Every structure is written in structure tokens, then in C-alpha cells.
Amino acid sequence: MGRVLTDEQVDSYHRDGFLVVPGFVGPQALAELKAAAERIVDEFVPPARPTVFTTNEQERVSDREFLASGSRVSCFFEEEAFLADGSLRQAKLLSINKLGHAMHDLVPEFQRFTYTSDLAGAVADIGLTDALALQSMYIFKQPHIGGEVGCHQDATFLYTAPVTVTGCWFAVEDATLENGCLWAAPGGHRTSLRKVFKRLGGPGPEGDDAGTEFDVLDTAPLPTAPDDLVPVEVPAGTLVLLHGLLPHWSDVNRSSTSRHAYTVHCVSAAADYPEWNWLQRPAGMPLHRLDSPANEEASPR
Numbered sequence: 116m117g118r119v120l121t122d123e124q125v126d127s128y129h130r131d132g133f134l135v136v137p138g139f140v141g142p143q144a145l146a147e148l149k150a151a152a153e154r155i156v157d158e159f160v161p162p163a164r165p166t167v168f169t170t171n172e173q174e175r176v177s178d179r180e181f182l183a184s185g186s187r188v189s190c191f192f193e194e195e196a197f198l199a200d201g202s203l204r205q206a207k208l209l210s211i212n213k214l215g216h217a218m219h220d221l222v223p224e225f226q227r228f229t230y231t232s233d234l235a236g237a238v239a240d241i242g243l244t245d246a247l248a249l250q251s252m253y254i255f256k257q258p259h260i261g262g263e264v265g266c267h268q269d270a271t272f273l274y275t276a277p278v279t280v281t282g283c284w285f286a287v288e289d290a291t292l293e294n295g296c297l298w299a300a301p302g303g304h305r306t307s308l309r310k311v312f313k314r315l316g317g318p319g320p321e322g323d324d325a326g327t328e329f330d331v332l333d334t335a336p337l338p339t340a341p342d343d344l345v346p347v348e349v350p351a352g353t354l355v356l357l358h359g360l361l362p363h364w365s366d367v368n369r370s371s372t373s374r375h376a377y378t379v380h381c382v383s384a385a386a387d388y389p390e391w392n393w394l395q396r397p398a399g400m401p402l403h404r405l406d407s408p409a410n411e412e413a414s415p416r
């Protein structure tokens with residue numbers, strides 16, 4: 116696998132816990148991904164009780180759909196999507212918080228975008244030479260109602276022993292202070308994991324309604340947003356690599372422009388992946404290495 120990042124970029128990643136790589140993806144690939152995401156929303160028929168996404172733990176909806184979404188393509192509404200009478204405040208296309216969490220293996224456009232030698236190379240350059248693509252999200256951060264994502268460490272939600280989860284965050288649209296860009300705590304990855312999010316009721320991708328809980332590992336507080344964080348304003352096409360222990364956050368979007376982003380979270384194939392992780396894939400749907408040739412096993416299922 117050829118080098119993708121420079122020595123300076125690799126050093127910067129290990130120093131800060133994140134790395135901004137401008138111009139990683141071209142406009143055509145972004146347009147294809149965005150069109151696929153919008154097609155999924157267009158075809159989505161909301162259930163009678165829609166699933167809302169929030170990372171604010173008191174309000175987290177850990178319902179069956181969420182727990183099953185590790186091997187599906189699910190649509191999650193913004194918390195503020197609905198008016199008091201239950202109708203949508205904005206058009207459906209402007210009401211979805213995110214898609215998750217297996218588009219990278221189920222949707223050809225996402226698969227092509229994800230399994231590239233460039234991304235596999237970049238991730239290998241920062242030390243993850245046996246990366247498995249575990250989870251994907253398409254985040255809309257909708258105009259006016261785009262929700263806050265509370266300060267967190269990704270290893271809380273995708274745990275391996277040792278911690279190997281690495282976030283690959285792509286700006287599909289420009290991310291600015293106004294529309295809710297990422298914020299990160301430079302160097303904050305050289306710290307402890309504060310808590311883990313566990314599926315209750317045993318393993319299995321579906322069929323348990325026991326819900327989830329947080330186990331606190333270290334009561335040291337995470338940095339306070341936004342005071343202890345720095346904004347990561349980036350143009351469309353930028354890749355941001357995020358260490359699994361790096362505290363990061365994003366604000367609400369009250370602006371009139373959306374802030375679409377696509378994330379892929381990878382883990383080392385050699386690390387232990389406990390069966391209490393919320394995300395469990397069925398036996399017939401194994402994870403694939405990031406450097407797998409795209410589309411080889413990629414016919415639509």
C-alpha cells in the first residue's frame with residue numbers, strides 16, 4: 116500500500132489526535148454520494164413512530180431500530196424535526212439527522228466511496244494497517260434544526276481492546292462555524308476513555324429490546340465545549356481523521372445552509388470487539404477490510 120500522507124501529516128495526527136487533509140475527495144465523488152443519500156431519504160417512508168437521533172444520553176433513543184441499524188440503512192430524524200402536532204416542520208429531505216450504519220456495505224455509491232486505496236492508505240499511514248470498515252453515517256446537519264452532537268470519544272460507542280477505532284470524517288459540503296462544523300480538543304486523545312456504551316441483554320444484531328447503558332470508566336470530565344476545543348472549519352472534499360479517544364463536538368445548525376458529512380469508523384481486525392458493543396452484525400454479513408477492492412462483493416443486496 117503506497118503512502119498517502121506525508122511524515123508531517125502523520126506527526127501532526129499523533130500530536131493532535133486528528134488530522135485535516137484538504138482536497139481528499141473530488142467534487143464528482145461527493146456529488147455521487149450526496150445524490151445517493153438524498154435518494155435513500157426520498158424513498159424512505161417514515162414509520163408511525165419515527166426514530167430520532169441524539170447523543171445526549173438522557174434522551175438517547177435506544178430502540179430496536181437503532182440497535183438493529185448496524186447492519187441496515189436507517190433514517191434518523193432530527194430532534195427538532197417535528198411540530199407539536201407530529202407533522203414535519205420542514206420537508207422530509209430537510210428533516211433527517213443522519214443515515215446509519217451500514218451504507219458502506221449495502222449501497223453501491225457508498226461502497227465505492229468508502230473502499231478506496233487512498234482511504235486505506237491514509238488510515239494505514241497513521242497506524243491502522245488492518246482496518247475493517249465497521250460503521251458508516253451520512254450526517255445532514257440540516258438548516259435551522261441541525262442537532263448538537265455532545266462532546267464524546269468515539270471509543271465510547273465503538274469499543275475495541277485495545278482502542279483502535281478511527282474516524283474518517285468527510286466534508287460533503289463546506290463545514291463552517293455557522294452551520295455546525297466539528298470542534299476537537301488537540302492532544303485530547305492522550306487521555307483515558309471516560310465511558311462505554313453497552314448493549315444490554317446479550318449479543319445479537321436484533322431481537323433484544325433490553326436497551327443500552329453507559330458504564331463509567333473514569334469520572335474525569337471531558338473538555339467543555341466550545342471553550343476547550345478548537346473549530347475545524349473545512350471546505351467540501353476535506354478528510355478529517357479522528358483518533359478514537361479524541362474528544363470532539365459539533366454545535367447546532369441555526370443557519371440556512373446544511374452541513375453534510377460522511378463518516379466511516381474503522382477498527383483493527385486484530386483487536387477484540389466485545390459482544391456488548393451496540394453495533395453487532397449478523398454472521399452472514401462480515402466486515403470487510405478497507406483495502407478490499409470496491410464492488411468485488413458489492414452487488415446490491
Ligand code: FE2
Nearest residue numbers: 267268269363
Ligand atoms: Fe464522533
